[in-house]
Amino acid sequence: MFEAINKNVSKFASFTQGELEQFNSLLKYQKIPKKTYLLQEGEICNFEAYIVKGCIRSYFIDANGFEVILQFGIEDWWVSDIASFNDKKPSKMYIETMEDCELFVLTDTNKEELLHKVPKFERFFRLIVQKNLSATQNRLINTMAKSAPEKYLEFIKLYPTISQRVAQHYIASYLGISAEFLSKIRTKISKQ
Amino acid sequence: MFEAINKNVSKFASFTQGELEQFNSLLKYQKIPKKTYLLQEGEICNFEAYIVKGCIRSYFIDANGFEVILQFGIEDWWVSDIASFNDKKPSKMYIETMEDCELFVLTDTNKEELLHKVPKFERFFRLIVQKNLSATQNRLINTMAKSAPEKYLEFIKLYPTISQRVAQHYIASYLGISAEFLSKIRTKISKQ
DNA sequence: CCTGTGCATTGAACTAGTTCAAGAAAAAAT
DNA sequence: ATTTTTTCTTGAACTAGTTCAATGCACAGG
Numbered sequence: 001m002f003e004a005i006n007k008n009v010s011k012f013a014s015f016t017q018g019e020l021e022q023f024n025s026l027l028k029y030q031k032i033p034k035k036t037y038l039l040q041e042g043e044i045c046n047f048e049a050y051i052v053k054g055c056i057r058s059y060f061i062d063a064n065g066f067e068v069i070l071q072f073g074i075e076d077w078w079v080s081d082i083a084s085f086n087d088k089k090p091s092k093m094y095i096e097t098m099e100d101c102e103l104f105v106l107t108d109t110n111k112e113e114l115l116h117k118v119p120k121f122e123r124f125f126r127l128i129v130q131k132n133l134s135a136t137q138n139r140l141i142n143t144m145a146k147s148a149p150e151k152y153l154e155f156i157k158l159y160p161t162i163s164q165r166v167a168q169h170y171i172a173s174y175l176g177i178s179a180e181f182l183s184k185i186r187t188k189i190s191k192q
Numbered sequence: 193m194f195e196a197i198n199k200n201v202s203k204f205a206s207f208t209q210g211e212l213e214q215f216n217s218l219l220k221y222q223k224i225p226k227k228t229y230l231l232q233e234g235e236i237c238n239f240e241a242y243i244v245k246g247c248i249r250s251y252f253i254d255a256n257g258f259e260v261i262l263q264f265g266i267e268d269w270w271v272s273d274i275a276s277f278n279d280k281k282p283s284k285m286y287i288e289t290m291e292d293c294e295l296f297v298l299t300d301t302n303k304e305e306l307l308h309k310v311p312k313f314e315r316f317f318r319l320i321v322q323k324n325l326s327a328t329q330n331r332l333i334n335t336m337a338k339s340a341p342e343k344y345l346e347f348i349k350l351y352p353t354i355s356q357r358v359a360q361h362y363i364a365s366y367l368g369i370s371a372e373f374l375s376k377i378r379t380k381i382s383k384q
Numbered sequence: 385c386c387t388g389t390g391c392a393t394t395g396a397a398c399t400a401g402t403t404c405a406a407g408a409a410a411a412a413a414t
Numbered sequence: 415a416t417t418t419t420t421t422c423t424t425g426a427a428c429t430a431g432t433t434c435a436a437t438g439c440a441c442a443g444g
Contacts, residue, residue, distance in 0.1 A: 062337035070329065083326040086319075092333070119311065126318035127278075133325040134275040137262065140332050141284070144368040145254035148431070167391065176336040181431055183393055340401070359421065373401055375423055 001029070005050050005104055008076055012127040019118045026110040032101045038079070039095040045084035046108045051077050054101030055165055059173065060093045069174040072162050078128065098166060148177045149185050193221070197242050197296055200268055204319040211310045218302040224293045230271070231287040237276035238300045243269050246293030247357055251365065252285045261366040264354050270320065290358060335368060341377050343367045 002024045009015065009023065032038070032054075039045050041061070049056075056073040058081065070093065073079040084091035085108065106114070114121050142151055152175060156163040163171060168186075169179035194216045201207065201215065224230070224246075231237050233253070241248075248265040250273065262285065265271040276283035277300065298306070306313050334343055344367060348355040355363060360378075361371035 060333060060337070063342075066337075068333070068337050070333070082322060083329060086322050086326060115315075119314070122311075122314035122318055123307075126314055126321060129318060129321045129325055130274060130278050133321055133328060134278060136325060136328045136332060137275060140328060140335065141252060141260070141262070143332065143335055145252070145258075145260050150255075169391070178432055179392080180394085180433080184431095187393075361421070370402055371421085372403080372423080376401095379423075 002027075004052060004076060008050065009121075009124050013120055013123045015118070015120065019120065022117055023114060023121070026114050027104040027106055028110075030103045030105055032097050032103060034097055034100050036097045037094060038097070039081060039084075039091055039093065041092060041094060042090050043084075044088055045081040045091050045093075045095075048078055048080040048085065048106050048111065050104040050106070051075055051079065052102040052104060054103075055098045055162070056095060056101060057098055057166075057170065058093050058095045067173055068176065069170060072159070072166065072170075072174065074162060074165070082129070082132075098170075143176060148175065148181060149189070151175045151177070152182065152185055153189075194219075196244060196268060200242065201313075201316050205312055205315045207310070207312065211312065214309055215306060215313070218306050219296040219298055220302075222295045222297055224289050224295060226289055226292050228289045229286060230289070231273055231276075231283055231285060233284060233286060234282050235276075236280055237273040237283050237285075237287075240270055240272040240277065240298050240303065242296040242298070243267055243271065244294040244296060246295075247290045247354075248287060248293060249290055249358075249362065250285050250287045259365055260368065261362060264351070264358065264362075264366065266354060266357070274321070274324075290362075340367065340369045340373060341381070343369070344374065344377055345381075 002020070005027070006015075006020050006024070009020075015023070027050075029052075038047070038049065038056070039058075051073050053075060056079050057069050058071045058073070058079060059067045059069040062068050071079070079095060081091045081093045081095065083089070084093070111125075115125075142154055146154065152171070155171065155175060168182060172179040172182040175182065194212070197219070198207075198212050198216070201212075207215070219242075221244075230239070230241065230248070231250075243265050245267060248271050249261050250263045250265070250271060251259045251261040254260050263271070271287060273283045273285045273287065275281070276285070303317075307317075334346055338346065344363070347363065347367060360374060364371040364374040367374065
């Protein structure tokens with residue numbers, strides 16, 4: 001049951017069996033049906049969740065009422081609203097399952113307890129946040145510097161599984177372009 | 193000499209005098225003239241630098257040869273290319289002083305030594321990376337969801353000192369719009 | 385089996401922002 | 415003080431991407 005997640009954390013730092021057991025005891029296993037919110041705008045995000053199975057999106061609503069997807073999450077990824085989680089402030093975001101999901105949920109209090117009992121986890125969390133930051137910066141660079149077709153090609157290259165798993169208009173929303181324009185890009189690409 | 197930087201790290205975790213002294217002994221104080229590169233594309237970034245005095249920008253060159261500014265840094269900020277620093281891979285970025293600067297440079301080896309000697313710094317670095325991630329996500333959200341005038345107004349609100357300190361075309365580059373368009377936005381705003 | 389609801393496609397009109405070019409103003413260098 | 419360089423402004427022509435509206439498609443639910 002805990003194999004995958006233990007392997008995940010062990011990629012970043014080495015833990016003893018006992019440490020992993022302490023970690024595991026602080027996780028809550030949850031099955032969540034499709035189209036369920038883990039977090040809604042205005043709430044304070046008090047968890048980080050490891051995705052055992054399923055697909056999740058986090059998005060916000062912009063000034064014109066449009067959904068803008070910030071991140072997709074699939075198996076072996078962590079999801080949270082880090083801004084809200086860190087500062088205990090109301091979230092601007094929605095986190096919603098797109099498929100039936102199985103998660104390991106780590107609440108903020110359990111995370112603090114874990115860090116207290118097994119300080120080596122500080123390193124683990126620092127490293128995954130760093131990785132996340134580096135990915136987010138890369139996304140920012142792409143968003144700012146690339147044309148819509150380039151962004152789309154980069155996306156399917158970087159996330160081939162996700163691009164086959166979610167509806168196109170979600171991908172458009174992630175790329176920050178209209179669903180119609182993505183459709184036009186795709187027909188143009190396929191004609192070559 | 194170390195007052196400001198020690199105050200900076202103490203905001204995130206509490207350290208004893210001895211721990212701070214160990215930290216300080218691993219920093220290298222440097223005066224760098226204006227328009228000097230701390231990092232250039234292709235190099236591996238092996239430092240994080242705390243800005244005692246001065247102003248720095250980090251930018252990359254996009255596919256059309258344009259500079260796109262990712263971040264400004266001023267007094268009491270840390271600068272680095274985290275993607276390159278973490279993974280020891282060649283950077284896509286340039287980090288350049290925009291004024292004469294005074295820095296405390298922490299090299300990667302010194303950082304590892306620090307983390308080894310004073311593990312509590314794991315927490316400090318985790319927390320600043322989290323803060324950075326949260327700011328970068330916010331920047332991504334603004335970049336994707338706001339119009340150019342909104343981005344500009346948000347920028348001068350968020351960074352009033354920076355907006356008075358650097359040339360406008362740098363701000364345009366940060367906002368991802370052309371310098372001409374920023375000028376037009378500004379005249380339009382001032383007419384109201 | 386049909387029927388509704390969400391998804392993808394296409395075209396036409398539109399708009400936010402770009403590009404190019406030229407000139408004015410300000411700052412830096414000599 | 416004058417020249418050189420950099421920054422800022424303005425207008426006209428352009429383009430990448432949006433918006434709106436209509437149409438076809440697919441597949442989940444009764």
